[in-house]
Amino acid sequence: DAGITQSPRHKVTETGTPVTLRCHQTENHRYMYWYRQDPGHGLRLIHYSYGVKDTDKGEVSDGYSVSRSKTEDFLLTLESATSSQTSVYFCAISDSGQGEGGYGYTFGSGTRLTVV
Amino acid sequence: AQKVTQAQTEISVVEKEDVTLDCVYETRDTTYYLFWYKQPPSGELVFLIRRNSFDEQNEISGRYSWNFQKSTSSFNFTITASQVVDSAVYFCAPLNNDMRFGAGTRLTVKP
Numbered sequence: 001d002a003g004i005t006q007s008p009r010h011k012v013t014e015t016g017t018p019v020t021l022r023c024h025q026t027e028n029h030r031y032m033y034w035y036r037q038d039p040g041h042g043l044r045l046i047h048y049s050y051g052v053k054d055t056d057k058g059e060v061s062d063g064y065s066v067s068r069s070k071t072e073d074f075l076l077t078l079e080s081a082t083s084s085q086t087s088v089y090f091c092a093i094s095d096s097g098q099g100e101g102g103y104g105y106t107f108g109s110g111t112r113l114t115v116v
Numbered sequence: 117a118q119k120v121t122q123a124q125t126e127i128s129v130v131e132k133e134d135v136t137l138d139c140v141y142e143t144r145d146t147t148y149y150l151f152w153y154k155q156p157p158s159g160e161l162v163f164l165i166r167r168n169s170f171d172e173q174n175e176i177s178g179r180y181s182w183n184f185q186k187s188t189s190s191f192n193f194t195i196t197a198s199q200v201v202d203s204a205v206y207f208c209a210p211l212n213n214d215m216r217f218g219a220g221t222r223l224t225v226k227p
Contacts, residue, residue, distance in 0.1 A: 033214065042122075042207055042217035058214065090161065092215075104151045105215055107161040 003027050006091050006108035013115055019078040021111050023091030025071075031094040032074040033058075033105065034066060036087040043090060049074055081115045088112050118143040118210040122218035129198050130226050137193045137221045139208030145169075149211045150184065150191045155220070156204040164206075167191065198225045 004025045013019050023032060031050055035043040035058075045058030047066040055066050063085060065077045078085055089112075092105035119142040129135045141150065152164040165175065167184050175182045179196045195202055205220045 035217075040219055042219045043209075045214055045216065048214055059216075088159070104149070104153075104163055104166050104209075104211065106163075107153075110159055 004091060004093050004106055004108045006089075006111050008111060009109065010112045011114070013081050013113070015082060015115055016080050019081050019113065019115075021076045021089055021091075021113070023074040023076070023093075023108060025074075025093045027093060027095070027106070028071060029093040029095045029106075030071075031096070032068065033092040033094070034064070034074065034076045035090045035092065036060065036085075037090060037110070038087050046076065046089075078113075081113075083115050086113060086115045118145070118148065118212060118216050120208050120210055120216060120218040122206075122208055122221050124221045125219070126222045126224070128224045128226065131200060132197050133225075134194060134196050135198050135223065135225075137195075137206050137208075137223065139191045139193065139218060141189050141191065141208070141210045143189075143210055143212065145212045147212070151209045151211060151215065152182070152191075152193050153207045153209060153217075154204045155207065161207075164193075195223075198223075200225050200227055 007022045033048040034046040037043045044060045046064050049055045049068040067075045088110045090110050091108040094105045121140045148169045150167045154162045181194045183192045203225045205222045207217050207220045209215045209217045
């Protein structure tokens with residue numbers, strides 16, 4: 001059991017189209033996060049959620065929106081995809097905002113998004 | 117927000133060599149946590165270690181060891197007797213309200 005799954009795993013989309021990435025967890029963790037990974041930048045936080053309907057911006061939130069209507073699902077939406085949003089997107093979960101659970105964040109396998 | 121610098125972009129060693137990956141962080145918080153993650157070529161992120169800011173004891177786990185020095189804001193990671201399977205990108209990540217990552221160090225271990 002993965003505990004956290006991301007879908008789709010790969011996606012190619014055209015500039016200007018909306019895209020939604022899904023993160024699903026079965027751990028009942030309160031906190032969920034979306035990161036993007038680009039060469040030379042490591043992982044950068046896009047948005048995070050600290051509960052159902054409670055979300056906040058990270059360091060690179062422009063062009064992205066999120067929603068969390070259920071504990072288990074955290075959606076990341078690119079309203080109008082641009083080539084600069086070509087990246088690998090990782091979702092993460094945590095049972096505590098400060099990693100009190102002992103293992104920090106658990107990450108999904110990633111979604112490789114290409115915007116052409 | 118915290119910031120982390122991993123000055124070594126790429127390191128290449130020959131199997132059985134020891135290698136140290138550097139991590140320097142900045143934070144204004146007095147309570148925080150520090151993590152190391154490994155990202156092998158398959159792409160997943162693997163948790164390696166968590167350390168809180170009040171615990172400055174060095175830690176050893178098999179061939180891995182970590183040196184945390186709060187006075188210099190460093191949390192360095194050493195692999196002893198490296199193996200080809202250690203080839204990966206390694207990330208240092210401080211955490212307070214959320215986790216921020218360094219740019220990573222790509223380690224290549226040659227046979």
